[in-house]
Every structure is written in structure tokens, then in C-alpha cells.
Amino acid sequence: MSLAPKIDEVCHLVLQTDVDLACFTETWLTDFVHDNVIQIPAYNVVRRDRLIGQHGGACLYVKESIPFEILSQYHNDQFEVLWVKARPHKLPRGLSRIIIGSIYHPPSANDRNMIDFLTAQLSLIESTYYNCGLILLGDFNNLNVIV
Numbered sequence: 001m002s003l004a005p006k007i008d009e010v011c012h013l014v015l016q017t018d019v020d021l022a023c024f025t026e027t028w029l030t031d032f033v034h035d036n037v038i039q040i041p042a043y044n045v046v047r048r049d050r051l052i053g054q055h056g057g058a059c060l061y062v063k064e065s066i067p068f069e070i071l072s073q074y075h076n077d078q079f080e081v082l083w084v085k086a087r088p089h090k091l092p093r094g095l096s097r098i099i100i101g102s103i104y105h106p107p108s109a110n111d112r113n114m115i116d117f118l119t120a121q122l123s124l125i126e127s128t129y130y131n132c133g134l135i136l137l138g139d140f141n142n143l144n145v146i147v
Contacts, residue, residue, distance in 0.1 A: 002028035003059065004037050011040045020063045020088050025080075025104040025139040027057040046070055048082035048102070058082045058102040058138060065089070071099070074125065079117050080104040081138075085129065095133045099125055103138035111144045 003010065003024055014022045022043075029038070029049045038045055043061040046068075050056035058080055062068045071083035082102040091098065101121075105114050118136075125134070 002033075004029065004033055007038050007040075010038075014040050014043065014061055020066055021086065021100065022061040023058070023100070023102045023137050024061075025058045025102065026055060027059050028055050029057050029059070044068070046082060046084055048075065048080055050080060051077055056080050056104050056106060058104045060084055060100065060102050062086060071125075074121050076117060079114065080106075081117075081121070083121075083125070085132070091133065094131065096131045097129065098133040098135060099129055101134070101136045101138075103136060103140065105138070105140045105143050107141040109141075114143060115145060 010024070027047070027049070029047060031049065035045050035047070038059070040061055042064050044064055045059060045061055047059040048057060060082060062084065066086055066088050068084050068086040071085055074083040075081065080103065084100045084102075085097050086100060087097050101118075122134070
């Protein structure tokens with residue numbers, strides 16, 4: 001089921017736990033669902049909806065007090081991966097920012113293609129944004145990393 005009909009529960013959870021970032025996958029959102037339908041007070045919503053078909057998709061909620069930037073140059077229409085660069089107020093020493101990759105890998109998708117894509121993207125991100133922490137999260141659906 002889509003994120004939209006569950007937004008009251010999601011909103012309660014996010015606000016009660018007071019997290020800086022919240023990631024959701026299989027959002028089932030489309031262009032027809034406006035951001036204001038899934039908005040959470042004091043958070044910015046960043047989405048990567050599935051372009052073709054139903055289901056899938058990923059989104060992040062970023063607390064309004066945290067500066068962030070969507071790294072759309074790393075998006076690829078074949079993969080449901082959302083990249084964001086953020087500067088939370090507390091970071092481990094030596095890190096200037098964190099890069100978050102919110103991923104939805106459908107069960108029927110090709111594992112090798114996803115691994116190749118992520119490997120290339122991570123290599124590029126590491127060389128572009130040195131001194132950044134990296135967090136990959138999402139629904140990998142038993143992605144076989146030994147292919």
C-alpha cells in the first residue's frame with residue numbers, strides 16, 4: 001500500500017522519534033500525488049517515484065534544520081535510487097557531510113545491473129565528495145552481491 005494513506009502513522013512515528021532523516025521505500029507514489037499530501041511538519045520531503053509501472057519508489061524526510069542538497073546528477077531512470085548530501089549538526093570528526101543513498105531494488109530486477117550501477121556511483125561519489133560519510137539504506141530484496 002502507498003505511503004499516502006499511511007501518512008498519519010508515518011508522521012506520528014517520525015515526529016515522536018524526532019529523527020534527523022527518515023527513509024521509506026515502496027512508497028507507490030506517482031506524479032499525481034503532491035508533496036503536500038505526504039508532508040510532515042518540520043521536515044522536507046525528497047522523492048524518487050517509479051517512472052514506469054506501479055509500486056516501488058523511495059523517499060527521504062530531512063529535518064528542516066539540516067542543510068541538504070539533492071544529488072540528481074547521480075540519478076538514473078533505470079534504478080530507484082535517491083541521492084542526498086546532508087550536513088547534520090553532529091558528525092564524527094573528520095567528516096564534512098554525509099551522502100545518503102535511499103534504494104529500492106525490486107525483487108524481479110537484475111542484481112548484476114544494480115551492483116554495477118551502485119559500484120560506479122559510489123566510486124564517483126567517493127572521488128567527488130571526499131571527507132564525506134556514506135549511508136546506503138533501503139529495500140534490497142535479497143540483492144545477491146556475489147554475482
